[in-house]
Amino acid sequence: MSLLNRAVTADTTLLAPAVQPPHADNSGVDGPLPPEPRRAAPTLEIHTGPQAGAAVGAVKVSARDVNVFYGDKQAIFDVSLDIPDRAVTAFIGPSGCGKSTFLRTMNRMNDTIPSARTTGSITMDGEDVNARDVDPVVLRARVGMVFQKPNPFPKTIYENVAYGPRIHGLARGKSELDGIVEASLRKAGLWNEVADRLDQPGTSLSGGQQQRLVIARAISVSPEVILMDEPSSALDPIATARIEELIDELRGQYCIVIVTHSMSQAARVSQKTAFFHLGRVVEAGPTEDIFTNPRDKRTQDYITGRFG
Amino acid sequence: MTEALPPLAGLRAASPAASAVQVAAERRLKRRYAAEQRFKWYGRLAIILALSFLAVLLTRIVGQGYTAFWTHSVTTQVRIDPARVDRSYIEGTNFDQMIAEAVLVRLGGRDDPEGLASGQIRRLLSPDLGLNLLVRVREDPSLIGRTVTVGGAVSDEADFYFKGGITREQPEGDRPLSNQQLDTLDRLQAEGLVRSGFNTTLFTRTDSTQPEIAGLLGAVIGSALTILVAALLAVPVGVLAALYLEEFSPRNRLTQFIEVNINNLAAVPSIVYGLLGVAVILNTFGLPRASPLAGGMVLSLMAMPTVIIATRSALKAVPPSIREAAFGVGASRTQTVFHHVLPLAMPGVMTGAILALAKALGETAPLLLIGMVAFTPSIPSGPTDAATVLPVQIFLWNNASERGFEERTAAAILVLLLFMICMNALAITLRRRFERRW
Numbered sequence: 052m053s054l055l056n057r058a059v060t061a062d063t064t065l066l067a068p069a070v071q072p073p074h075a076d077n078s079g080v081d082g083p084l085p086p087e088p089r090r091a092a093p094t095l096e097i098h099t100g101p102q103a104g105a106a107v108g109a110v111k112v113s114a115r116d117v118n119v120f121y122g123d124k125q126a127i128f129d130v131s132l133d134i135p136d137r138a139v140t141a142f143i144g145p146s147g148c149g150k151s152t153f154l155r156t157m158n159r160m161n162d163t164i165p166s167a168r169t170t171g172s173i174t175m176d177g178e179d180v181n182a183r184d185v186d187p188v189v190l191r192a193r194v195g196m197v198f199q200k201p202n203p204f205p206k207t208i209y210e211n212v213a214y215g216p217r218i219h220g221l222a223r224g225k226s227e228l229d230g231i232v233e234a235s236l237r238k239a240g241l242w243n244e245v246a247d248r249l250d251q252p253g254t255s256l257s258g259g260q261q262q263r264l265v266i267a268r269a270i271s272v273s274p275e276v277i278l279m280d281e282p283s284s285a286l287d288p289i290a291t292a293r294i295e296e297l298i299d300e301l302r303g304q305y306c307i308v309i310v311t312h313s314m315s316q317a318a319r320v321s322q323k324t325a326f327f328h329l330g331r332v333v334e335a336g337p338t339e340d341i342f343t344n345p346r347d348k349r350t351q352d353y354i355t356g357r358f359g
Numbered sequence: 360m361t362e363a364l365p366p367l368a369g370l371r372a373a374s375p376a377a378s379a380v381q382v383a384a385e386r387r388l389k390r391r392y393a394a395e396q397r398f399k400w401y402g403r404l405a406i407i408l409a410l411s412f413l414a415v416l417l418t419r420i421v422g423q424g425y426t427a428f429w430t431h432s433v434t435t436q437v438r439i440d441p442a443r444v445d446r447s448y449i450e451g452t453n454f455d456q457m458i459a460e461a462v463l464v465r466l467g468g469r470d471d472p473e474g475l476a477s478g479q480i481r482r483l484l485s486p487d488l489g490l491n492l493l494v495r496v497r498e499d500p501s502l503i504g505r506t507v508t509v510g511g512a513v514s515d516e517a518d519f520y521f522k523g524g525i526t527r528e529q530p531e532g533d534r535p536l537s538n539q540q541l542d543t544l545d546r547l548q549a550e551g552l553v554r555s556g557f558n559t560t561l562f563t564r565t566d567s568t569q570p571e572i573a574g575l576l577g578a579v580i581g582s583a584l585t586i587l588v589a590a591l592l593a594v595p596v597g598v599l600a601a602l603y604l605e606e607f608s609p610r611n612r613l614t615q616f617i618e619v620n621i622n623n624l625a626a627v628p629s630i631v632y633g634l635l636g637v638a639v640i641l642n643t644f645g646l647p648r649a650s651p652l653a654g655g656m657v658l659s660l661m662a663m664p665t666v667i668i669a670t671r672s673a674l675k676a677v678p679p680s681i682r683e684a685a686f687g688v689g690a691s692r693t694q695t696v697f698h699h700v701l702p703l704a705m706p707g708v709m710t711g712a713i714l715a716l717a718k719a720l721g722e723t724a725p726l727l728l729i730g731m732v733a734f735t736p737s738i739p740s741g742p743t744d745a746a747t748v749l750p751v752q753i754f755l756w757n758n759a760s761e762r763g764f765e766e767r768t769a770a771a772i773l774v775l776l777l778f779m780i781c782m783n784a785l786a787i788t789l790r791r792r793f794e795r796r797w
């Protein structure tokens with residue numbers, strides 16, 4: 052029940068003073084704005100970075116004996132996994148091993164596939180997300196999702212970000228909505244690039260910008276968890292670096308799960324890694340351990356590139 | 360790789376001493392070019408053939424129908440003889456005879472006791488003149504005893520003579536007008552009493568047994584009302600049905616069965632819908648016969664499967680990533696469909712709907728069955744009045760024996776085509792409008 056309540060009243064941590072946009076006096080979103088402080092260059096070292104040892108939060112999402120079936124075909128077998136809050140968890144594994152499927156159980160996106168069926172329990176903050184009184188629509192506002200191919204709505208940049216808050220009634224009035232849009236775009240690191248063309252189609256942006264727009268769209272409804280399914284696999288290296296940098300910035304405020312095919316990306320951005328193989332989690336643990344000291348032979352083979 | 364490819368730049372320069380392999384490769388390449396050329400020409404031929412059929416059709420119709428767009432009228436002065444008008448029963452007056460006699464006198468002739476001479480002239484004038492006079496006298500009885508100017512269309516045969524369709528060279532027995540009548544017409548023209556002009560009657564009047572005073576207004580309004588009823592029923596119902604089937608319904612035996620049958624319905628001959636209309640709409644529901652309401656309902660049944668199929672394919676064409684995106688931010692299924700999927704599918708929906716309705720507009724058989732074939736000389740004032748529609752009007756005029764209906768049939772076809780072109784233009788405009796909103 053509280054899952055429901057919390058989302059509906061979801062008040063905007065977005066509007067925290069640090070990111071409060073100066074819209075109170077000039078009412079517009081395209082007025083002059085202070086330049087964003089320059090960010091440090093992205094770190095691109097292959098081995099696990101300094102964040103590996105960083106403290107991770109408490110368990111946010113917890114899966115126990117999850118099985119997923121597509122019709123008669125089982126895609127996920129008895130997966131039990133804890134996802135920490137305020138950290139990035141990476142799912143790695145060969146194609147077709149069920150990473151996306153498992154990711155989609157966390158926001159019940161599989162409900163939209165008629166043949167899909169899930170058993171086992173998935174709890175978020177101790178509450179069963181599959182409970183009958185949990186509305187998947189509300190759940191999805193709390194568990195945002197970013198897809199492999201950037202999929203902005205064929206609407207304006209502004210509308211893309213404003214849509215979520217609007218349908219969930221998160222803003223009272225235009226100026227509050229403007230504030231959410233700006234704050235979300237700032238958090239997604241896109242504000243400076245689009246502030247003067249919010250009324251242009253989201254699809255006119257470059258691939259990397261589109262993906263950040265999609266992240267801004269996910270952030271706009273104040274989610275607690277953000278699921279990313281290979282968010283940079285369709286992007287060039289520079290856009291990828293930009294996304295990774297962004298994920299690193301968002302990590303302090305959200306529980307982030309990222310599916311990735313790139314071992315080095317998993318190593319760079321995540322604190323915890325789960326290795327999937329044939330629908331099972333073979334090994335899961337701190338990213339550093341998985342990459343430097345895998346216990347299972349299959350994990351070892353995969354991260355050294357022997358199959359995949 | 361057993362055979363070498365010819366050197367890229369050396370095709371033409373291949374020396375006689377070139378290896379057999381090279382020659383064979385060259386021949387293959389030539390054959391491929393020839394095949395490509397051949398297919399290009401097949402395609403062009405098909406297009407030329409299709410276009411020439413269309414051109415033949417259009418030239419024939421335009422060639423036959425363009426004369427109907429102008430017509431000849433005559434004006435004359437008539438003294439309204441008080442002795443021949445019963446003031447208490449003005450309608451009983453033979454104004455036609457009065458006008459014919461006035462024309463005869465104007466041309467310096469005298470009537471014979473049997474009234475043969477004036478009778479000959481009456482056949483050259485349309486009943487229009489007499490009717491015009493009647494209307495004016497009824498409105499203003501003080502005209503009785505005065506001389507008034509009255510005008511109106513000449514008869515269809517006289518019109519045909521002025522347009523060159525009847526000539527003196529034809530043997531007198533083979534043409535509908537005698538030499539004497541042709542003399543009269545020539546005299547009328549010489550006296551400056553005949554004028555030619557745009558045939559407004561065609562657009563301001565309704566059906567008549569006399570071609571010179573028959574118009575399409577009733578049929579045009581009937582068609583518009585019928586299509587409006589059909590659109591109001593078929594489009595919302597068809598679109599909602601398609602939305603449900605495509606976006607909401609579970610995939611199971613039942614929905615598959617429904618799907619197959621919708622496709623079948625689209626192929627059912629239109630006359631069957633007509634029979635259904637008689638049985639259900641007229642007999643069971645008791646809606647008025649020959650009304651645009653009944654006709655529109657029958658046509659909406661016909662158009663609906665097409666609307667459903669077009670809408671479903673437009674919905675299918677919306678990329679799934681848009682649905683995922685909407686679900687991903689927590690939109691409900693209804694919100695996803697109405698905020699994102701349907702707007703993107705709208706151009707396809709509109710095109711499909713308007714093409715289905717344009718096809719319904721040209722439909723004749725089912726409307727004949729529900730009684731729209733009846734002679735309807737009045738303008739329908741609402742969807743429950745008896746009416747006729749353009750294609751049925753064309754059918755009726757095509758079957759009429761009067762000469763004047765021949766050119767008017769072709770003219771009516773042109774009007775129907777214009778109606779369709781307007782609908783297609785609307786489809787394109789709507790499509791553009793919706794596309795621009797992305």
Ligand SMILES: Nc1ncnc2c1ncn2[C@@H]1O[C@H](COP(=O)(O)OP(=O)(O)O)[C@@H](O)[C@H]1O
Binds near residue numbers: 126145146150152164
């Ligand atoms: N919508 C679906 N219907 C049926 N089977 C599916 C569907 N989506 C995925 N699968 C199957 O489930 C398995 C896991 O797929 P997926 O989760 O996409 O793997 P990954 O993301 O690791 O590449 C695959 O065998 C795939 O064929």
Ligand SMILES: [Mg+2]
Binds near residue numbers: 150151152280
């Ligand atoms: Mg996947």
